[in-house]
Amino acid sequence: VLVLVKNDKYFGMAAKVDKITVRVTPDPTAAVQALENKEVELIWPQPDADLIAQLENLGDAIEFSVIDQYSYEHFDLNFANPLFQDKAVRRAFALCAPREEIIETLIKPVNAKAAPQDDVFYYPFEQNYKPGNGDLAKQDIAKAKSELEAAGWKLNGEVYEKDGKKLAFKITRRDPQPRRQKTIELTINACKKAGMAITEDTVPSADFGKRLDSGTWDVILFGWIGSPTKLSTKSIFVTNGGQNDGKYSNKEVDALLDEADITIDPAKLPPILNKANELILTDVATIPIFTFSGVGAWVPELKGVAPSPTQAGDLWNASKWSKG
């Protein structure tokens, strides 16, 4: 239990609430029931479809808001694999990946306003969000197939082949994770129609980090946690960057990110990052899928709560809260 007390000696505007007690409740259902029983006045649990349904059932007894968080789910492609050194293959995968279907099935029940994310630096709720993947934004299996055939791939039965090599690879994910299992299932089925033979590969959660670092994967599915400071993502996309496990390398992107690194004027940063984003997405170094959702729920007597995606959590404006 953590207790935060108003600082009487603060020189600025005084807070209206004297004391905030923070309790940890491991079970989300228990948290919602505690809110309903008015034992706690604000909760921010991990959202899932059942939890949102529970909150909706409480009707006017509580207020809640589902927000986007500084976190997005994505497929990373490994450039060390000769398959992905062929741009046509990368583009074909981006064109067959069923992003809309994944969001419709898995995310819309939680956040009805969810939409695919098309920017690796800026999030959809940020001012400078600019989709950069051009014609890769919409799923188009026919286009994927025609691009593969133009690059010399021939359909052998169900799967494309070129120079004796099949268009087959694995998608790796953490285990256990039911939502990602479903995501990969949907992707396998969709890309089968585009002539790709994809299989699933799982890694126990505790070993996932090591596996990601080692680079022994073809395509990998996980989430990045971001923040308003954009240059923390530089090491993901720069050549030999510490977080660049897919070994992506583009000199233009490197130059842009180096320039962004030393840009102090915040107005000058967005155009640079938007350009870098366009290059990264059209090169298909990564395929962002959706933004994670968060939820905050509170009793109507508590005023001033504004759920926030930043790492400060829902306490960020606690000094502006008032009760009654």
Place this chain on the structure above:
Amino acid sequence: MIAFILRRILIAIPLIFLASVLVFVLVVNAGDPLAGYRERPNSEDIVAQLEKQWNLDKPVHERYWIWVSDAVTGDFGVDTKGAEVAPKVFDALKITLRMVLVAFLVAIILGVAIGVFSALRQYSKFDYGFTFLAFLFFAMPVFWFAVLLKQYGAIELNNWLENPSFSWLAVAIITLLFAGVAAVIAGDDRRRKWIAAGSTAAVSVVVLLLLDGWLADQSFSRWISTVGPETPNFEGSFWAKLGDWVGHLILPTITLAVISFATYSRYQRASMLETLKSDYVRTARAKGISEKRVVFRHAFRTALIPIATLVALDFGVLLGGAIITENIFAWRGMGTMLRSAVLTDIDPNTAMAVLMITAMTVVVFNIIADIVYAYLDPRIRLE
């Protein structure tokens, strides 16, 4: 008696040591406390330093010797975050005991009473009714029951208590229910049945009406709580604090008691039936002793023997195993501590402390069971 107790304690000591060796080997092999550190880049220095500090580089028997030589002095070591284990575990023990003790007592009293009556009124509606309930409670998943209990027993009840009133329909239903149960308990004689039912009905109506008046004057302010052992930073008189504790304790107690009660009532019923069929009870009846004396002075004591053994062992189980209940009601007791020490934090010292306390509790209660056994069964004398 004293000699007996001393002898049992003497035997218990090597038993606990053996248990500690086995548990230590298992816990040490349960996981790598440094797994999180090893994953990070440039952590070789920290890993090496912590390995030395936590004696992870030494062989198992040396590590066990270090642990045991500290443990017998009461020093259970330090956990992976540097906090002392002993105070942490004793705090968790206090919380778990609070949750478990009342439930335990309620389950025993109710279980034995219902079991005895079921045996006396074998094959009656009362018996069938409680058999059904017992199997229902056995089969019920704890987490589901707890969630429903919170919804209706806490939230809805608190809502009702804000404007409490008994409608005439509610009064009628409750009265009929109590009268029905009283009639079944009263026995086979028609007259006794009607007297029991009638008097219970009258008492129930009067009580409900009085309650209605009294409740309207009280303010309960959402007394029954669903999470935590108490309201954090609650300031008030001793009685106010006690009231707060009770409000938080009601739901976990009902959850735990209901399942234990089912077990005890079945065992008591079976044991009582067997005792009532035995020769010495037949002799007592033949001698002309009243049924009431036969049952409560002679048969009951013998019938309690299997239950005494069961109950004593059950306490150790309850102490270490209320993990699900603790999770649902967000009480941070022994179960939560053990779970995080073994699954999330990989903390050998904490896991050992929790397991050893549970082991010692089981051994102590075993000794108590033997003493109670000797008291109940006149054929056994403790030497």
